[in-house]
Every structure is written in C-alpha cells, then in structure tokens.
Amino acid sequence: MSRWIYEQDLVSQKYRILIAMRHDRIIRQIAADLGIGLQDLRKYFIEHLDMILLENLPARYEAALAAADHGDPVARAVGRALYTTYIPIVPPYVMDSIYRHVDAQVKSGTPLIEAAAKGRAMIREAMEP
C-alpha cells in the first residue's frame, strides 16, 4: 500500500498478534519448515502482510494443510499453494519457477526430500530484500 501522511506505526501491534499462543505455534512451524530464524520471519510478516491477514494466519495455515496440493506431492513438499495463495510469502510467478525446478529435479531422479530442500532454499532467496 502507498504511504499515508497520518499513518500509524503498526509494528508493535502486529508483533503482539504474532506472539499470541496459536500464532506463535504456526510461526514456529513455518520458520522450521523454511529454515528461517524466528525473528526474521516475524519481521518479514510484519513488513509484508497487513493486520487482518496476520490475525487470520492460523486459520489460513490450517486450511492449507487440510486442502492444498493434495494431488501433487511435489507441490505439497514445496508449499506451492501454502506460500502463495494461503500465506502470500512468495509471488505466484516466482513459486511457479521454483516448482518447475523442483519438479524437473524429481523427474531426473533426485529424491523428493532433497529436491524440496533446494526449493525451500530458493524460497528463502526470494524472501531476501
């Protein structure tokens, strides 16, 4: 969003949302999944997501685990829908290229776990400023 001359600094309020019981559990799971430091991930979320999406983070995460990418093991391992539509960390076009890369590796014989780890490294790169 563009800047507002009377914009409030929402960092402390967003941080309060993220350290609530259920939010904290979800943030820790995502941080462990992506291999990112907890505070770094919190900072990323505060800078890139709005307040109401942060409030809704646990519901979105659980909805993704329940419904997203069930038919495609590669997409599920990379978190194709989870990290684009459910929790928008990575733009869809970046995730598409990551998915294609991982999928090609899996088809060429690389184990899924290894290929998915490389995919997550690419997600981390995409998240860097």
Added chain:
Amino acid sequence: MKRTVDVNIPLGPVHPCFKEPARVKCETKGERVIAAEVELGYMKKGIERIMKGRPWQEVMFLAERVCGICSVIHNMVFIEAMEQISGIAVPPRAAYLRVIVNELDRMQSHLLANFSYCYTIEHETLAMYLLDCREQVMDALERLTGARVTCAYMIPGGVRCDIHAEDQVVLRESLDRIEKELHRYASMFGNGPMIALRSRGVGILTPVAAREAHVVGPTARASGIAEDRRIQHPTYKQLGFTPVVRYDCDNYARIMVRFDELFQSIRLIRACLDGLPKGIIRGGGICKAGEIRYSGEAPRGELTYSIKTDEVGRVVEIQIQTPSIMNIEACCHSMIIGADSIADVTATFVSADPCIACTER
C-alpha cells in the same frame, strides 16, 4: 512494484455505517477499488490476557464480554469446552434450553446484521422494521435468562434457570408474531428492485477464495460452502439440523442466508419447546485440569476456544479464534476488490457482518 492509483480513500475508523471502529483503506482507480486493507486496533480489550491465571468462574463472565452482540455463544463455547475437559454431562432438559437461548441470540444478531445492511443501502424503512423485530427477540431472551446481553445463562453441567410454563406460552406467541413479520420483511428484501440493484452481483466471494481464507458462517454458506458447527453438536443432531446454503456468492445471498436462518432458528426453538424433556437443569460437576480446542457455531460462524486449565479449573492458557477474523480478511482481500463504486465498499463490508469487538478481543 509501483501501481498506478488515482485516489486513496480511508473509510472509518468512525463511519456512520459501521457499528464499531475499523479503518478500511481503499486504493481506487477511477471508481473501481483495486486494493483494500483493514486497520484494526481502535478497541483492543486484551481480554485473553485478563483471562489468563483466573479461575473458570471469573473467565466465564469475561468470555461473554468479548462481544456484546453474540455474548451467549461465547458463554456456551467456553462452558462446553470446560465440560469436555472435565467430563461433565449436561441433563437433557438443560441441553434443550441451551439451544433455545442460543438460537434466540442468533436471531437478534442476524436481525441486527440485516438492519445494518439495510441502513447502509439506505432502505431505512426496512431497517427500522428489523430493529423493531429484534426488540421482540431481545424481550424473549430477557424473559428466559433475566438479561438482554451478558446473560451468563450456561454454567458447567447445566443452565442457571428453568423455563416456566407461562414463559413457554409467551415465547410461542412471540415466535408466531416474529415469524409472520419476518415473512413480510424477507419478501420486501427479496423482491425489492432497488435492493437488488445495490445487492445482486455485488461483493462476490467465490468458493475458492472463501476456502483459502477459511471463511465461516453465513458468509461462507452464501458462497455455497455447507459448513456449520451445529451439524456436529449432539443436541442439534437430535433436532435434525441441516445448514442453509445459497450459491449466489454476493451481498444479496449473504443477507438472504441470514433471513433463512432466522426461520430455521424459529423452527429449532419450536422443536425444542415441543420435545423439552422433563427433569433437572443442573447436573453438577467439578472443573479439572486439561487442554482442549473446542468450536461452536456463533451467529457469524465458527468460534474456537483453545483452553488449558490446571487441577482447580484455573485457565492457564487461552486463545479465542472468532469468526469475524476470517470473514473480515476475506472481505477486504476478495469481496471489496473490483467493486465498481466506493459506495459498494461499505455495503459489502457490512454484508459480511464484521464484529470488531470479537476481532480485537
């Protein structure tokens, strides 16, 4: 990436159409809304923090103060969660009385939501009719529980007071009168050409977007998602409950789902009164240590309490997930986007029945 934006329009935090303070920041290109963001924090109560470390007897009263519009369901979900933790059984008569009070609470909440929508689209006549109808429901609620809001009607192992024979007669008469009036109001809304212009095809929420944001309650059911926590509730199962679903996905569908649910609530209350079992209303029991995640169907959708208690029933940890969190998020990220006019933003926002008090508990 830089976007071309004509005007940034903030709606609220104090807005005549909003019941509670929230700021919706819209980016527009011409009249079309291309992005929206909701800013909260104007009425944060910190009630979860206040609840921590307190005995259940105090938390019970705090829980229903999370929201004044749907206080009964907060009371019900908290108490049922404590009963699940402690293995406390509820007498059948008390279980039926809980449904009656819960459905009356749902009726007044839906009537207030539909009033707000009619007021927002400037159909004040229908809005005032609905508000008058709500008063009759509030009177019935007061007759049964002794209070209009924050009734504290449910306690672990039962309910606080019984329904007398004369109260049943008065309640049935009220329901007959309310049903007759509601048929007229639902018809006015459903067949009004000017209402259709402001409501049909406006604020579309597709089932895919609704599932992504985990939208719940009438907002989800108006998008064709047949999810309702009452399906899993044992008392509602006995009453043969089935959710109301519509498939239009617009403002009109959301309001009509609430009208349909009002008639459904009347049927449920009548079924409870017809089959009200005889017997005690309080079975007793002791609240114990445990941890649970328990959900119930609030007027706005799935309400979840995650509770951890110690051996004397003191709440050690608690987190409340209210339905408005999901619905407001879907509203600002899906329903408002692409609105043809800024006037549709307030109507769409109100059609989702946002409860800021719940969201900022």
